[in-house]
Amino acid sequence: MYKSEQLANSIKQLIENGSLKANEKLPSLRDQVNRSGLSLMTVLNAYQELESQGLIYSVEKSGYFVAELFSPLSLSSTHNPTVSLNAKIEINSLVFNYLKSIQPSEIVPLGSAFPNHELLNPPKLIQIMGQLTRNKKNFEQNINLPPGNFELRKLIAQRYGMQGIPTQPDDIVITSGCLDALNLSLQALTKAGDYILLQETIFYGAWQIAERLGLKVVTIPEHPQEGFDIEAFEQAIQTYPIKVCWFMLNCHNPIGFTVSEKIKFQIAKLLHEHQIYLIEDDVYEELFYRGTKPLSMKYFDQQNLVLHCSSFSKTLGSTFRIGWVYAGKFSEHIQHLQLMSTISANTLMQNALVEFISNHHYEKHLRVLRRNLEKNKRIFFEYFKKNLPTGCEIHNYAGGYFLWLTLPSHISSMTLYEHLIQQNIGVAPSQLFNVQQAQKNHLRINCSFSWTIEIEMAVKQLIANISD
Ligand SMILES: Cc1ncc(COP(=O)(O)O)c(C=O)c1O
Known part of the structure; x- marks a missing residue:
């Protein structure tokens, strides 16, 4: 073992056994x-090495600090693994x-699903696009x-290959964003009146x-420790x-x-046993913080039941869509549907991405992006941890740029959102993601932004509204 690895391992042990505490400065x-x-x-x-594993973080001119260990899953203390049939869905207007x-530019975008565009x-990529626009051939x-x-x-197929998922370019259809891909897939696999299964709390697009x-729509609740409830899935x-x-x-x-x-392996086994298709929405797959990219269900799919x-x-x-x-x-089925709807994805952008990815710019960009997202989310987390009133819970996981807050049960996150929007602050209430009436006291906060005075004021005001 290299000496640097030995040192990294001994510091890692001190972090994991609690001798070094979160945010403590390292020598x-x-x-x-x-x-x-x-x-x-x-x-x-x-x-x-410790920084790349997310165990420590650096602050310019101050040194290295111990990172917060992410919370183990603990979504609710009263887990009720009930499978539900949601007879009538009316969420589009909401x-x-x-x-x-x-949407207005004066709204602080804590409720947005988009990551901070500055990152x-x-x-x-912009430079490549500029170069391509000067050549008519690229249109x-x-x-x-x-x-x-x-x-x-071919490049996308290679990226699957790197994760041990054998893929041919012909397996892939380029779409106008992930929502288009999800839409086309669901349309290809279902007709009106069919039963589909969703997680109880899920992106409103679904x-x-x-x-x-x-x-x-049948739903299964989240498992408080595992995130996914395999027993409820089997029951459903x-x-x-x-x-x-x-x-x-x-x-x-x-x-x-x-x-x-x-x-994931258990899910794949049940899908195969029951011959059920899975549409996997993996739009945040690259935004992991530690170790290697998490495997998609495609990895476990032996029978071509997963559309990733x-x-x-x-x-x-x-903006590139x-x-x-x-x-x-x-x-082929999906291409038929595509030719009847969006026709094709943006031509210039497809060409630009080929240049960008094949010249290894994408990997470099991803490394910087992940570091910045983790750093920004950590600052939000620390602030919430210090300042949220008792009775609130923060769900903080290694990856992405959202924090999920559970508010005291008497607070409706929809009412809170309505108050905050009047004060030019956006937050995403749980009612957007979950149609069950019981799930009404959670908020999704977008933490991809740099900690500016404007953001701090907005978060302060959000906390004051919760405390009122
Ligand atoms: C979970 C999830 N899936 C899909 C999408 C849509 O992705 P795209 O903008 O690529 O269509 C979003 C966008 O917010 C999302 O959050």
Whole structure:
């Protein structure tokens, strides 16, 4: 073992056994060199390794500090694993009005689903786009019609390959963002009146599409420790003739958890036994903080039952609107639907992404983005931890840029949102993600922003409204 690894391991042990506390300052590099007798380079390597694992963080001109260990899953103290049939879904107007209300530029965007745009739109990508626009050839539509740019599909297929998921470019269909991919997939697999299964708390897009397609929605509650309740899942598929599931298992929106590989394996086993399709919304897959990228359900899928949907919206910016679906045998069906709706994804952008990814700019950008998102979220978390009144709970997971707050049960997050929007502060209430009446006291907070005076004032005001 290298000396830097030995040092990193011994510091890691001190963090994990609680001898070093969250936010405690580590010895400076120079002090550590003097204490250990190791070279400056070895100590630096050890600190950088710990930083990449998310165990410590650096503050410019101040040094290295111990990171907060993320909360184990503990979503509710009273877990009620009830499978529910949500007979009639009427969420579209609520979501529409909500999205309109947070749109004006004076609203502080804590309720937005978009990450801080200052961390996206990398200059290199803009530069590539500028270069491509000067050449008329890059506006040629035909080569980028469904299933989309071959080179881009090849690069996406390689990225699956890197995770041990054998993929051909022909398995991939390029879409106009992830929502387009999800929409097309659900449309390809269902007809009105079919039963689908959702997690009880889920991105409102799932509810909206189900409402539009006239589907019957069965839901399973989140498991307080695992995030995903495998027993409720089994019960649901034994009780209802579920045709398709739609799950988010990595950096779940809005709650933030990532489900373990053990549970993913069990889900895949049940899907295979019951021959049920899964549409996996994995739009935050790249925003993990520690270790390696979490596996998608595609990894566990031996029978082509999983349609994996993702996009570049959360990593490069949703203005580009490029996503994809690993459609496999459904590729042609999805292309048919695409040619009847959006026709194709943006041509220039597909070409620009080929240049950007093939020249390794994407990986570099992702590393910086993850670091900044983790740093920003940590500052929000610390502030909430210090200042939220008793009775509130903060759910903080390693990945993404949302915090999920549980408020005292007498507070309706919808009423709170209505008060705050009058004060030009946006927050996302749980009613957008969960149609069960019991789930009304949670908020999703977008923590991707730098901690400016404006953000601090808004968070202060939010806390004052909770405390009132
Ligand atoms: C969970 C989830 N899925 C899908 C989408 C849509 O992604 P895109 O902007 O690429 O269409 C979003 C956007 O907020 C999201 O949060």
